[in-house]
Amino acid sequence: MVAKAYVLIETAVGKNKEVATALERLKGIKSVDIVTGPYDIISIME
Template identity: 45%
Template sequence: MSVQAYILVQTEVGKAADVTGAISALPGVTLAEDVTGPYDVIVRVEGTSMDELGALVVSQIQTVDGITRTLTCPIVRI
């Protein structure tokens, strides 16, 4: 069973497209799209555990040039 989450990303002005392209290439990322509103990019990720997702966010996604803030929203099955 996999663990999935949405990552809401804020970027520096004018960097959303570059950030989306860089994040799209990361393993574990299933979707990355530019959006409007308080966040600039929405990313869907998948992994085998919450620890794996945490490592993906902290060591790979948050290190992409142009990102100023992320918010991770794990998907729950109710």
Template identity: 65%
Template sequence: MAAKAFVLIETVGGRNKEVVTALKQIEGVKSADTVTGPYDVIATIEGETLDDIGDLVTAKIHPIAGIYRVMMASVVLGV
């Protein structure tokens, strides 16, 4: 079974749409949506291992222009 995580993203003022567009172009990102609440965007990502997911977040998601802060929540038990 593939590893899965939710990436909770705060964006720099008004850049939600371009962040979501950039996220959707990354292999491994299964969904990316603008949301209300303390975070601006939530993405669902999958990889072979949690290490792969961590590498994806570090190498591909953190550098996206318009992202201020990223928090990752790994799925430990999916139903």
């Protein structure tokens, strides 16, 4: 069984796409979604 973590991220204003792009390049990142609400990005890691 593989462990999975949901990472909730707040970014600086206007940096959502830059941070999301950087996250997608990291090993172990399975999903990166830009969202609205209290957090700016939700990422899933394995």
